[in-house]
Amino acid sequence: MATANKAIAIAGAGLVGSLLALYLSKRGYKVSVFERRADMRKNTLQAGRSINLALSTRGLKALEEVGLADAIKKVAIPMHGRMMHDLQGNLTFQPYGKEGQFINSISRSDLNIVLINKAEASGVSFHFNQRITHVDTDKTSITIMSPENHISTHTFDVVVGADGAFSAVRQTMQFSERFNFSQEYIEHGYKELHIPAGIAGAFHLEKKALHIWPRQSFMMIALPNPDGSFTCTLFFPFEGSPSFATLTSDRAIEDFFKTTFPDAAKLMPSLLDDFNRNPASSLVTVKCSPWVRNKTFLIGDAAHAIVPFYGQGMNAGFEDCRILNALLDKHHDHWDIALPEFQKQRKPDADAIAKLALDNFVEMRDLVADADFLLRKKIEAKLHTLYPKKWIPLYSMVTFHDHVRYSEAYTISRLQTKIMNEVMSRPGIQDQWESLDFKAIAESLQREL
Amino acid sequence: MATANKAIAIAGAGLVGSLLALYLSKRGYKVSVFERRADMRKNTLQAGRSINLALSTRGLKALEEVGLADAIKKVAIPMHGRMMHDLQGNLTFQPYGKEGQFINSISRSDLNIVLINKAEASGVSFHFNQRITHVDTDKTSITIMSPENHISTHTFDVVVGADGAFSAVRQTMQFSERFNFSQEYIEHGYKELHIPAGIAGAFHLEKKALHIWPRQSFMMIALPNPDGSFTCTLFFPFEGSPSFATLTSDRAIEDFFKTTFPDAAKLMPSLLDDFNRNPASSLVTVKCSPWVRNKTFLIGDAAHAIVPFYGQGMNAGFEDCRILNALLDKHHDHWDIALPEFQKQRKPDADAIAKLALDNFVEMRDLVADADFLLRKKIEAKLHTLYPKKWIPLYSMVTFHDHVRYSEAYTISRLQTKIMNEVMSRPGIQDQWESLDFKAIAESLQREL
Structure with missing residues (x-):
């Protein structure tokens, strides 16, 4: 099917919207993007959205396909593992994967601006301050309100x-x-909170790590920025004690931080x-569900918003774009075939990463401070080193292996947990773990698959 | 707290809205009801809503409290059990409960009109053709569009x-x-489909039963009306084969009914x-959730809409009204205490009946045609007869026992299922069930509770 005279409207000039615009423009479509907010290239203030993100293999693979991976990697900071801070400021480091595997701290707005500029250069037209008031999925039309409250309706071949x-x-x-x-x-x-850079852009904390202050029912994290500062995020209950509801005076805030995050507070x-x-x-x-109605469909957070604890929201959205693009290849731009297949393939993966992201909050805020948990991860890392294809830890499947679907990773991880529960229950495991029969453990997983 | 000068707005003049209006008017409140549709007393056409409902103990208890149970019972038809129709037109009867226990087939519009009239007589003002366009839960105000497109905002003490x-x-x-x-x-x-009355209002099928044509993946049911007719409802997949999507010609419809429901088709x-x-x-x-924001709250289907297969949607909504009224008694009309307690108490029950209603679709369309299932129900009925307080079958707990909360019924039923699975797995159970040690079975449930 010829793409040249087909017009596509994309609602949203965020990360996924602008990446998809770039993909589709490269396929030959005439792509228009309508964004409710102002042009972020003129106004970088983004109240309420997290300032930096963790870009990993799935996201990078899509950026590679549109020729942006190298440029992005240059402005990203590699984070090789988690650095846990306890109440006394003692540090524990847990690598994310094998030597040389890392995730990338990247500024949301920097990345978004690169994507918008690249898409615009590729022929995509961007329209900012445009509020979508209605979508007609029978006519594939969208109704838009301009900043001057002018309302107009436009018909497209595809609406996203x-x-x-x-x-x-x-x-x-x-x-x-x-x-x-x-x-x-x-x-x-x-x-969101802030740790400024030291003198001459020095990093006050280890630069190449994602920092976590796990406090069981809540946590703070910090990601490095290129200027030497760290962006901190406090994940904290709205109600109860302690909670945002109890930190209502300057005194209470200061006391809480000095007691709870003493090294960071300084x-x-x-x-x-x-x-x-x-x-x-x-x-x-x-x-x-459905994500698709005729030639209108949802993608990224619009189809499957998740909590941020696996660092996979953007990566999943970028993978959506890559998979849709591959399906358009496969089906020669027949959207009526590609779209239902996109949903069928992708929905179980979106559901799986949604569950994994919720589970990972417990891991980050509580388990990473637990010696048994860290030992379990150490044993799994050794299994992975010895049998790199037979035993891939969950975090690695999700973060470093784009050929394992999220839904597959989820299923495999349930079996791994079952096996590791048994291993961890063996008497004396803390002292004798290095003499485990790793081969038998790795093979027991293969038998269950 | 004095109620006399307090004004309450209720959105919706359906069954729950008008019953609640009556309850609150009796408490001394000035109650205004705003309904989007026309006054059903002038226009009985109700496209797309089921024509008759099964009123059972929970609903009746609320109607008793507002003095309407006797009047309603007079126009209801008792249904003592399920009458299953197989492909050859053979009939199997399964009683709903013990001798003398039954549910009531009642016309939705008759019941609604009785409630509206009674509420109006009690001082409630009804406003029809009023579309609610906005609710402000901070100000407890509602914005309404009249049939003439006039928009006005009104403040109340409580909005429902x-x-x-x-x-x-x-x-x-x-x-x-x-x-x-x-x-x-x-x-x-x-x-919805129709079986007309015979000559002089004769019933073509057994009058005092709910008729089911269970066909595994779908079913038809029929409820009696006072005029001798039956209202049939076909529950059928939208897609697949057979489905609404495949019955597109008169010929296909006729063939399908003659083959699938031969006795009814005639x-x-x-x-x-x-x-x-x-x-x-x-x-x-x-x-x-939450159902409550300040002095605005949701009740009935607005808070917890469920599928109709347990016949509990209206009964649950009526029970909501009864329980809220009891909490207003207990807390002397302090809504700020009663409303959070209402949600806290009622939400688990609403979630439980939602699950039970979904489960019961499988029971009705498939299991009731299964000999093992019917034997299981027979054994449970015998247990109930012998030990009426120790073993109450799930259907009875939900339908005939308003002192058992839906959430309790759900929990107890899981234990009963576990016990009955074991009983049904005993060799020769089909022939020897009458010599079971019923006492031991009933007591095993008590031990698990």
Whole structure:
């Protein structure tokens, strides 16, 4: 099917919307992107959205396909593992994978601007400050309100909702017949805080790590920025004690940080300003189906918003784009075949990473401070080193192996957990783990698959 | 707290809205009901909503409290059990409970009109053709559009969303911060059909039963009406084969009914007209939380819409009203205490009956045609007769025992299933069930509780 005279509208100029625009423009489509916000290239203020993200293999693979991986890697900071900070400021390091495997701390706005510029250079037209008020999935048309409140309706060959967790395109579909939908908030919100750079851009904490202050029912994390600063995120309950509801005075905030995160608190001179100025944002999991109605479809967070604890939200969205592009290859741009197949293939993976992301919050805020848990991970790492194809730890399957689907990773991890529960229950495991029969363990997984 | 000068707005003049209006008016509140549809007393056409309902103990208890149970019972038809129709037209009867226990087939519109009239007589003001466009849960105000498109905003002491599965009040809350929400459709839809009365109002089928044509992946049911007719409902997949999507010609419809429901087809002279005229409506489960925001709250289907297979949607909504009324008694009309307690108490029950209703579809369309299943129910009935307090079958707990909460019934039923699975696996159970040690079985349940 010829693509040259086909017009595609994408709602949302965020990371997924602009990457998809680039992919489709390269296929020969005439792509228009409509974004509710202002052009972030002119206004970098993005209240309530996290400032940096962890880019990993799945995301990078898509960026490679559109020729951007190298440029992005240059401005990213490799994080080779987790650095845990206990109450006394003692540090424990846990590598994410094997030697040479790492995830990348990247600025959301830097990445987004690169994508928009590249898409624009490729012929995509961007329209900012445009609010989508209606989508007609029978006519494949969208109705838009301009900043001057001018309303107009435009028809396209394909309409894409890449407009995030609170998608306006999805909202229209939600009131159509038999649309399954759920939005589930967790008890915790998040607030962004700041550790400035030292003298001459020095890093006050280990640069090549993702820092975690695990405190069982909540946690703070910090990701490095190229200028030597760290962006901290406090994940904290909205209600209860302690919670955002109890930290209502400057005194209470300072006391809490000095007691709970003493090493970090010393590095946060603007703590009170940041805490009082930045919002406590909520964390939601959104699921829906169908993603596709005729030639209108949802992608990225609009189809499957997840909590951030696996660092996979953007990576999953980028993988969506890569897989859709591959299906358009396979089906010669027959969208009527490619779109249902896209949903069929991708929905179980989106559901799986949604569950894994929720589970990983418990791991990050609580388990990483547990010696047994760290030993378990050490044994799994050794299994992986000895039998790299037979035993791939869950984190590695999700983060470093784009050929394992999220849904497969989920299934395999359940079996691994069962096996490791048995291994960890063996008497004296703490002292004798190095003499385990690793071969037998790796093979027991193969038998279960 | 004095109630006399407090004004309450209820969205929805359906069964739950009008019953709640009556309850609150009796408490001394000034109650206004706003309904999107026309006054059903002037226009009885209700496209897409089921014509009759099964009123059981929970619903009747609430009607008793407002002095309407006797009047309603007079126009209801008792149904003492299920009458199963097989492919050859052979009949099997399964009683719902003990001798003298039955559910009541009642016309939705008759019941609704009785409730509206009684509420109006009690001082409630009803406003029809009023569309709620916005609710402000901070100000406890609602914005309404009149049939002439006049928009006005009114402030109340309490605002209630009793406006059903597609509640406009809930829709406003859904876009507020941290509102958990899900709507899940099943693969089946339903279509209403008709068996007319015989000569002089004679019933063509057994009058005092709910008729089921179980066909594994789908079913038809029929409920008696006072005029001698039966209202049939076909629960049928939207897609696949057979499904609504395959029954597209008169010939296909007729063939299907003659083959699949031969005894019923003979009694359905207007089958083709009914089938072609009546919509195939969808079936949804809606869950949400919180139900309460300040002095605005949801009740009935607006808070917890369920599929109809346990006949408990209306009964659960009526029980909501009864329990809220009891909490207002207990807390002397302090809504700020009663409303959170209402949600806390009632949400687990709403979740439980939602699950039970989904499970019961499998029971009705498939299991009731299975000899083992019927034997299992027979053994449970005997257990109940011998030990009426120690072993109450699930259907009875839900339908005939308003002192057992839905969530308790759910938990107890899991234990009963476990015990009965073991009993049914005993060799020769089909022939020797009457010599079972019923006492030991009943006591084994008590030990697990």
